[in-house]
Amino acid sequence: NAGVTQTPKFQVLKTGQSMTLQCAQDMNHEYMSWYRQDPGMGLRLIHYSVGAGITDQGEVPNGYNVSRSTTEDFPLRLLSAAPSQTSVYFCASSATERYYEQYFGPGTRLTVT
Amino acid sequence: AQSVTQPDIHITVSEGASLELRCNYSYGATPYLFWYVQSPGQGLQLLLKYFSGDTLVQGIKGFEAEFKRSQSSFNLRKPSVHWSDAAEYFCAVGGHGNKLVFGAGTILRVKS
DSSP: OOOEEEEOSEEEEOTTOOEEEEEEESSOOSEEEEEEEETTTEEEEEEEEEETTEEEEOSOOTTEEEOOSSSSBOOEEESSOOGGGOEEEEEEEEOGGGTTSOEEOOOEEEEEO | OOEEEOOOSEEEEETTSOEEEOOEEEOSSSOEEEEEEEOTTSOEEEEEEEOSSOSEEEOGGGOEEEEEGGGTEEEEEESSOOGGGOEEEEEEEEOGGGOEEEOOOEEEEEEO
16 A cells, blocks of 8 residues: 555646646545645645545645546645645645544655746 | 644654653634644644644644643654654644734754
């Protein structure tokens, strides 16, 4: 089991560029989520999904899009990057009935200049 | 809306000393409470959880936490800290829509 994998590990973007952060899990988890982690602010939920074809917004969704076409994959898209999106991004997955026991990926450190 | 406060940004303890990390929550109903740990450069790992029943819960790595409804607290404790416990610790509350709300985190430093 690879668990939750994220690519890339590091990324530098210029303002206005777009990119997709990849997230995949091999545990057959229905629940997947994206967080951003900023110093002094803990983790904030961006978007989440309770199954293929179902997504919903979290606390800080603006500037991000998601889709869930398969159980395994949950990519996060930045359509037009802004310096305020400089952060560390974590993907997590869990069985829906145990949503709190989330398995986290190693994170993607994104810098927007 | 639910929220979590971790009053201490940094805590330094000596190896072998006891540890208590504070967590206060705000939630309208009986809360589901959790502690996660993040080692440097890693994702988060669940340490322990509280749903109901016994207010003292045991977790992995020798950690425990006590739920005190009257104080809206869920403090994390360990009797004797090891150097490998140096990490960032997050308290979280399980809220509406099966979402977790995290506190800002407490960075634990262990001095030898």
